[in-house]
Amino acid sequence: MNEKELEKLFAGVDDEPDAGAQSRALNAALQVFDEEQSTQKNTSASQGFAAGDRLTSEHPSFGRRIMQFISSNNPTQRWLYSGMASAAVLVVGVFVALQLPQYSGMEWPAAVTQDVRESEGIAPPQLTTLSDPWDDVAAEVAAIAPQSAVRAEPERRTSADMSPAAISAAAAPSRKAESDARRASKQLLLGGPIASFTGVQSLALADADGAVVAGYQQVGRDRFETVETNPIKRTSAEPVSTFSIDVDTASYSFVRRQLNSGVLPQKAAVRLEEMVNYFPYDYPLPTDRSQPFSTNVTVLDSPWKAGNKLVHIGIQGYDILESQPRTNLVFLLDVSGSMNSPDKLPLVKQSMGLLLSRLQPQDTVSIVVYAGAAGTVLEPTPVRDKQKILAALNRLQAGGSTAGAEGIQLAYQLAESQFIEDGVNRIILATDGDFNVGINNSEELKGFVERKRASGVFLSVLGFGAGNYHDALMQALAQNGNGIAAYIDTLGEAQKVLVDEATSALFPIAKDVKIQVEFNPATVSEYRLLGYETRMLAEEDFNNDAVDAGDIGAGHSVTAIYEITPVSSDSGVFSQSRYGEAPVSEGKSDEYGYLKLRYKLPDEDTSRLLSQPIVASSTASPDVMREARFATAVAGFAQLLQGGKYTADWDYTDAITMAQANRGDDLYGYRAEFIQLIRKAEVAAAL
Amino acid sequence: MTQDLQEIIGRAQRGDRDAFSRLVEDHYATIFRFACRYCGNRQDAEDVTQQACIKLARSLAQFRFESAFSTWLYRLVINCARDWLKSQCKRESDELDEIPVPGKQESTVLLHQVIALVDRMGEGFRESVALVLGMGMTHAEAAAILEVKESTVSWRLHEIRKRLNDQVQPGVER
Structure with missing residues (x-):
């Protein structure tokens, strides 16, 4: 029922006054009116308190005088007295209230100091041998028990604005932390002397930790796993390098976001291979459907180290040009409170709207949201009812905590209920970060996704927003779910991932794609794989079909780069092995190595093998050379962001020159944007 | 407020029976219409309206021309209606x-x-x-x-x- 109907309902009320009723009412009223008039004539005040008319003694008692004073007939007086009384109570109240926080504010230093005194009593005093006892102790305590010190800090902070009762409760764990630190310092300085520091100094220590805590919050809570950059390897010691391909692009978008806001990204946020693979490369398309991709190997001179060579391995998947398979998509959207910012939920809605444009009318879409609880917002709906889907999207609002795991379970149920045989069944998870309710053990969650993958439902992850981005978990989920992980910072990026490259994001053409390169010790003395740190595989896993690896979607291109030092060059970092056998060349002196590639077709369980030699004098077409040089510029830029361990003098200016010269057609302007990014990084690095 | 209405109210306050009668006649329909919409049925509305008229007779002397008469009157009717509602102990038990x-x-x-x-x-x-x-x-x-x-x-x-x-x-x- 709406307002109009209600108004109509009111309008329909029969409200013609009945003449009989009216006259009855009038008579009754007049009767009262008459009574009223007659009483008014008899008594001047017929209403109210009649105390004034009572007989009272001429000399009222003391109590009565007070009562008359307060319950005075004059309203002004009454207000005045009651006002004064209230003011008096207020004065007393304010003083009592003011005393309380002051008291609790004094409480904690006393307690902490006491704790410190205790620790002094136990630990043998004096550390006179140290030049500056304060600095050293601070450094040691910080090094020994960082957790306990940090743990004690927030407790101390909060206790400052808590009541005394709460403080005593909080004191227990902080005392524990204190004793942890004490025990640890005793272990370190076994039997040795220890500084005697006063309570004031220990508070300064706590405050120094506090500063660290505050700084940490400013940086944000984006979580990245730090991975060691792949080291240079000696071919004679380890000639075989194996890794799984990675078609994710999340790292580049995140780096771009950071650079656009004027700061250099965290080193751990830079994943070289994801930055290189962000760009579409113009590799020749495979000619034959039976072999779903073409491999292009190019050898270039290393721009950052004279004498070294770069071996590019470019893989191009075929594109689905004619018929798109039928698709069953479940959007799993995070609507928790943290999504409530313009670059999150609104962007999610717009992105999903964009994706709809790439689907066929008979494909189905459902929407599951999760916040404090998970729920189905849209039952599976064919894309031809686009308005219905968009309306459901637009109704979403953010609020509550994040029960992501529950949402995932629900999404899988929904996807399985609509399962399309021979089609694409995929869940698209859009979130800004972690799952803090439900299965929050990420291992368990990954296991769940992995089991579900066997049923044919795949999972892709789209990351949104900054400040709480849980990169590692998103990566792991997408990897285990046979999907891509992309980070969407702008609508332009959504356009790229969900429209321009929708086919590659949605339709896999090969799964578990692994690359193995065996270098020829006769021609290559050292090699290094750029990026793919998180995707390294053991040599024996290459032939083991049970080991999971990356997937390639329709039209995807993947690039991997090795930096090698030819035997003839003296640009290597290892010195000559004194006892190493002289490498034997068995008539393959022209080959740097041998490339092997394993993949499975999407619906098969046994892998197929492709192989080709890496020839020193490569004969790639100029187009492929150009693409390889651009990939080199990106890889170089990523290395600079990571700290430039191997890039020597090569700097941002060189990166710009190289990228500029090899821009190619740049249909979508991604490469032009990349050049702008290098400039921004240059500025941010100079600051 | 029209001069006319003000004069009638003044006269009624001073005890003019005819003026009061006219005042009630003039406003009966308005009160009743509101009561119908408040109560939701005719019978209750008639009761409330009658109560309101009686109350008007009692408290007209307290009207100080500080607000519009209609505003004051509505307040009076609403008070009557609330009192009446309280007296209905069953209070729409069929809701x-x-x-x-x-x-x-x-x-x-x-x-x-x-x-x-x-x-x-x-x-x-x-x-x-x-x-x-x-x-x-x-x-x-x-x-x-x-x-x-x-x-x-x-x-x-x-x-x-x-x-x-x-x-x-x-x-x-x-």
Whole structure:
């Protein structure tokens, strides 16, 4: 029922006054009116308190005088007295209230100091041998028990604005932390002397930790796993390098976001291979459907180290040009409170709207949201009812905590209920970060996704927003779910991932794609794989079909780069092995190595093998050379962001020159944007 | 306020029986119309209107021309109606918990249900809906009578509208 109907309902009320009723009412009223008039004539005040008319003694008692004073007939007086009384109570109240926080504010230093005194009593005093006892102790305590010190800090902070009762409760764990630190310092300085520091100094220590805590919050809570950059390897010691391909692009978008806001990204946020693979490369398309991709190997001179060579391995998947398979998509959207910012939920809605444009009318879409609880917002709906889907999207609002795991379970149920045989069944998870309710053990969650993958439902992850981005978990989920992980910072990026490259994001053409390169010790003395740190595989896993690896979607291109030092060059970092056998060349002196590639077709369980030699004098077409040089510029830029361990003098200016010269057609302007990014990084690095 | 009305009220306050009679006759229809919308049925409305007329006779002397007479009168009627409501101990024992659906029952029964629903939403809702939707007043006029802020009336009506066509989606917070 709406307002109009209600108004109509009111309008329909029969409200013609009945003449009989009216006259009855009038008579009754007049009767009262008459009574009223007659009483008014008899008594001047017929209403109210009649105390004034009572007989009272001429000399009222003391109590009565007070009562008359307060319950005075004059309203002004009454207000005045009651006002004064209230003011008096207020004065007393304010003083009592003011005393309380002051008291609790004094409480904690006393307690902490006491704790410190205790620790002094136990630990043998004096550390006179140290030049500056304060600095050293601070450094040691910080090094020994960082957790306990940090743990004690927030407790101390909060206790400052808590009541005394709460403080005593909080004191227990902080005392524990204190004793942890004490025990640890005793272990370190076994039997040795220890500084005697006063309570004031220990508070300064706590405050120094506090500063660290505050700084940490400013940086944000984006979580990245730090991975060691792949080291240079000696071919004679380890000639075989194996890794799984990675078609994710999340790292580049995140780096771009950071650079656009004027700061250099965290080193751990830079994943070289994801930055290189962000760009579409113009590799020749495979000619034959039976072999779903073409491999292009190019050898270039290393721009950052004279004498070294770069071996590019470019893989191009075929594109689905004619018929798109039928698709069953479940959007799993995070609507928790943290999504409530313009670059999150609104962007999610717009992105999903964009994706709809790439689907066929008979494909189905459902929407599951999760916040404090998970729920189905849209039952599976064919894309031809686009308005219905968009309306459901637009109704979403953010609020509550994040029960992501529950949402995932629900999404899988929904996807399985609509399962399309021979089609694409995929869940698209859009979130800004972690799952803090439900299965929050990420291992368990990954296991769940992995089991579900066997049923044919795949999972892709789209990351949104900054400040709480849980990169590692998103990566792991997408990897285990046979999907891509992309980070969407702008609508332009959504356009790229969900429209321009929708086919590659949605339709896999090969799964578990692994690359193995065996270098020829006769021609290559050292090699290094750029990026793919998180995707390294053991040599024996290459032939083991049970080991999971990356997937390639329709039209995807993947690039991997090795930096090698030819035997003839003296640009290597290892010195000559004194006892190493002289490498034997068995008539393959022209080959740097041998490339092997394993993949499975999407619906098969046994892998197929492709192989080709890496020839020193490569004969790639100029187009492929150009693409390889651009990939080199990106890889170089990523290395600079990571700290430039191997890039020597090569700097941002060189990166710009190289990228500029090899821009190619740049249909979508991604490469032009990349050049702008290098400039921004240059500025941010100079600051 | 017209000169005429002011004069009549003045005369009635001084004890002029005819003037009072005319005052009641002039305003009976307005009071009754409001009472109908507040109570939801004719019989109760007649009772309330009669009570209001009697109360007018008692308290007309207290009208100080500080506000419009109609505003003052509405307040008086609303007070009467509230008192009457309290005296009805059964208080719409036949109320239903579901949202009324138009077209299902006769309109009087439907109106009765809607009013019962609105009444349960909190204090002041029933008055607000009767004044604004029933009598076609602006939010400001209704607010003056109810002695609340205009925004309060707007909010109440918004709540009522929301509750009447509510269809909650799981997982979607409104």
